Structure formats: structure tokens, C-alpha cells
Amino acid sequence: xxxxxxxxxxxxxxxxxxxxxxxxxxxxxxxxxxxxxxxxxxxxxxxxxxxxxxxxxxxxxxxxxxxxxxxxxxxxxxxxxxxxxxxxxxxxxxxxxxxxxxxxxxxxxxxxxxxxxxxxxxxxxxxxxxxxxxxxxxxxxxxxxxxxxxxxxxxxxxxxxxxxxxxxxxxxxxxxxxxxxxxxxxxxxxxxxxxxxxxxxxxxxxxxxxxxxxxxxxxxxxxxxxxxxxxxxxxxxxxxxxxxxxxxxxxxxxxxxxxxxxxxxxxxxxxxxxxxxxxxxxxxxxxxxxxxxxxxxxxxxxxxxxxx
Numbered sequence: 001x002x003x004x005x006x007x008x009x010x011x012x013x014x015x016x017x018x019x020x021x022x023x024x025x026x027x028x029x030x031x032x033x034x035x036x037x038x039x040x041x042x043x044x045x046x047x048x049x050x051x052x053x054x055x056x057x058x059x060x061x062x063x064x065x066x067x068x069x070x071x072x073x074x075x076x077x078x079x080x081x082x083x084x085x086x087x088x089x090x091x092x093x094x095x096x097x098x099x100x101x102x103x104x105x106x107x108x109x110x111x112x113x114x115x116x117x118x119x120x121x122x123x124x125x126x127x128x129x130x131x132x133x134x135x136x137x138x139x140x141x142x143x144x145x146x147x148x149x150x151x152x153x154x155x156x157x158x159x160x161x162x163x164x165x166x167x168x169x170x171x172x173x174x175x176x177x178x179x180x181x182x183x184x185x186x187x188x189x190x191x192x193x194x195x196x197x198x199x200x201x202x203x204x205x206x207x208x209x210x211x212x213x214x215x216x217x218x219x220x221x222x223x224x225x226x227x228x229x230x231x232x233x234x235x236x237x238x239x240x241x242x243x244x245x246x247x248x249x250x251x252x253x254x255x256x257x258x259x260x261x262x263x264x265x266x267x268x269x270x271x272x273x274x275x276x277x278x279x280x281x282x283x284x285x286x287x288x289x290x291x292x293x294x295x296x297x298x299x300x301x302x303x304x305x306x307x308x
Contacts, residue, residue, distance in 0.1 A: 093144030
């Protein structure tokens with residue numbers, strides 16, 4: 001049996017798993033994860049009026065130096081946008097507010113969703129107009145950054161790495177659908193159960209330490225607005241929830257941030273997701289709206305299988 005502990009975090013569950021021989025380090029490992037997630041939360045939580053991203057919104061319009069952590073998180077979000085041709089767009093915060101996401105899930109401060117007149121002078125997508133140079137960040141007026149698509153995955157990566165760096169042991173960190181590992185392999189590798197909702201299909205895969213798994217879902221973080229069902233993954237082309245072609249998409253990659261970027265883009269791509277994922281060469285599993293499971297890129301077909 002592995003040693004594990006879990007707690008509620010960010011409307012989901014944080015979980016730390018260690019090899020049974022490292023059980024004595026479980027409390028210290030949990031502290032590492034809590035420290036990392038608290039720092040990420042303080043840097044970029046859009047639902048906290050005292051987070052750096054929200055509290056310094058006016059300064060960001062003019063451009064200002066920000067903390068190295070916030071700069072790193074924005075850099076990863078912009079990288080995700082570039083890698084997916086804008087499918088994973090970190091500048092949809094205002095649109096999320098207008099669709100009722102904030103009212104449904106948190107008491108967030110009011111957001112000015114007005115469009116800047118500067119937009120008429122530069123027709124590039126908003127994420128391309130965000131300027132990040134080192135720790136200097138400028139965000140166009142009227143643009144609200146929402147780093148949720150990448151920051152949680154980045155936190156999982158950083159938390160797993162922190163445990164290994166501080167304690168010298170292997171660890172698995174799960175933050176909702178984002179699973180990262182680091183350090184020495186436990187006996188038999190890391191066993192991961194892949195399932196979205198309780199009545200969804202189940203796979204069990206084994207991954208080597210240093211690999212990650214992320215799942216994006218159209219079934220969670222759902223709400224209704226004016227009689228319309230909404231979910232939290234928006235298609236940037238229309239500013240509306242992506243067509244739920246897939247109930248969930250799961251990808252294995254060397255980092256959780258990369259895996260999450262690919263799963264989010266796959267949800268947005270809809271019927272084009274399989275082409276995207278096959279070209280990436282990553283092992284992936286997609287669950288269609290009718291429950292049909294599609295496994296590609298070497299995702300194994302049998303239980304107790306190795307995905308990486």
C-alpha cells in the first residue's frame with residue numbers, strides 16, 4: 001500500500017502519494033504541496049481580490065514588474081497559447097465573468113469587461129498583445145487574465161519537484177485532474193486510475209516517475225445561465241463553451257503543464273482532437289459524449305498497463 005493524504009483545494013481535491021517506505025515523510029510532503037499551492041494561489045487566483053494578479057490590475061495596464069512566480073505562470077500560459085495556436089487562451093477572464101462562471105463558483109470582485117479602444121489599432125488576439133519581458137508584465141486594457149488552464153498543472157509540477165528536492169524521495173501529486181510525479185520510482189511505478197465521473201469508463205495505467213497525466217473535462221464545473229448549460233472550457237473563436245464532443249480527454253506527457261495544455265486544446269478542437277493528439281505523438285485517451293473510448297498514441301488497451 002502507498003502512503004497517501006488528501007484535502008480540499010480549489011473546488012477539487014489535492015492528494016499526495018508516497019511509496020510505503022517513505023511513509024514517515026508524508027506530513028512533510030503535504031507541507032511542501034500546501035506551500036506551493038498557497039504561493040500560486042496568492043500570485044494568480046482570479047477569485048481573490050488580494051492576489052497579485054487582481055490587486056495589481058491597474059498597474060498591469062501600464063506595465064509593471066511582477067513577482068518571479070507570477071511571471072513564470074504567465075509565461076507558461078502564453079507558451080500554451082502559442083503551442084496551440086490560441087486554443088488555450090489565458091485572456092478569456094472577462095468572457096468567463098460575462099458567462100456567469102464567477103457567480104456560479106466564487107464571490108469574485110467585479111471585473112470591468114469593457115473592450116479597450118486600443119484593440120481597434122491592433123487586431124491580434126489578446127494573448128499576443130500581452131507583453132512579458134523577464135518580470136515586466138503589461139496586460140492590455142480590458143483584458144482579464146485567467147491562468148486556470150495552466151496554473152493548476154504548473155502547481156502540480158512544482159509541488160512534486162519540491163518534495164523530491166527537499167526530502168529526496170519520489171512523490172505523486174494530484175490536483176484534481178492534474179497528476180505530476182518526481183524523484184525515484186516506487187516499486188512497480190506509479191499506478192494511476194483514469195476516470196472522470198463515477199459512471200464514466202475506467203482505465204488504470206502505470207507511469208514512470210518524472211511523467212505526468214492531465215485530464216480535461218466538459219462534465220465538471222458546469223452551471224446554467226439564462227437556460228443555457230455552460231462549462232468552463234471556452235472556445236476562443238466564439239467566446240462560448242466548447243462543443244462537448246468529448247466528455248473528457250487525458251494525456252500523458254513529461255510535464256503536467258504540457259499534458260494539461262494538450263487536453264484543453266483537444267476539448268476545444270472537438271472533432272479535430274484526434275488529429276492534434278496523433279501529431280503530438282503523446283499517449284492519450286478520449287471519452288466521447290456517448291461514452292465511447294478512443295485510445296491513441298500508444299495508450300495501452302489492457303488493464304495494469306504502462307503508458308510511459
